[in-house]
Amino acid sequence: MRYFLELAYFGKAYHGWQRQPEASTVQEVIEKALSTLLQENIEIVGAGRTDAGVHAKQLFAHFDVEMEMPAEMVFRLNSLLPKDIAILDLFPVKPEAHARFDAVARSYEYHLVQRKDVFTTDMAYWVKKELDVEKMNEAAKILLEYRNFKCFSRSRTDVRTYNCNIETAYWEKQDHGLVFHITADRFLRNMVRAIVGTLLQVGLGKIEVQAMHEIINSENRSEAGASVPAHGLFLTKVEYPKSIKG
Secondary structure: OEEEEEEEEOHHHOOOOOOOOOOOOHHHHHHHHHHHHHOOOOOOEEOOOOOOOOEEEEEEEEEEOOOOOOOOHHHHHHHHOOOOEEEEEEEEEOOOOOOOOOOOEEEEEEEEEOOOOOOOOOOOEEOOOOOOHHHHHHHHHHHHHOOEOHHHOOOOOOOOOOEOOEEEEEEEEEOOEEEEEEEEOOOOOOHHHHHHHHHHHHHOOOOOOOHHHHHHHHOOHHHOOOOOOHHHEEEEEEEOOHHHEO
């Protein structure tokens, strides 16, 4: 039987989602807990991979197991996991359902603060200079006009296409900071952090709003802004068609 896990994690202690040698990752920790609980070797496939230090409020992963998984397995699994990883739900899906390939939309938030805040040190980027949020939102709207976002992708990557369909992209004022919201069918590696870094250049007056067109059309990573730190980034939502459920 195939099951989906819905989970959340605070990414500070991990070298991202994906299993890798000589590094602690979220995938590895969950696989170890599942394997211990079920007394067999379990491998999971995630909806995507987050970089080191990035957090997730919602992410899904699938795995296969012969036995039926009752609801109390969520409690038992959480008791084996560290405090910075939580299983939110567990449910059966169709045998062919895939956590990565069946996802139709993913949403991220990037949090920044504009004054020193000891309570968000590991969850928001402190930008000390004043930002022109109106111009940042004008520049963010330009993203919706394009599909090829090679300029925001990590240089060394093995993707077949740099095309992404961005549905929404905007900044929202919250308390003493800002939150950037973005939703797309897929994202390239480092894409959101590179976009935010470029929009901050607009907000700081270092580049004009219309420069976004030139940057995107260049398809050159060096033309875009520097990537912002990972700790302000959250994967917040992954959406699937209802047809995947068993």
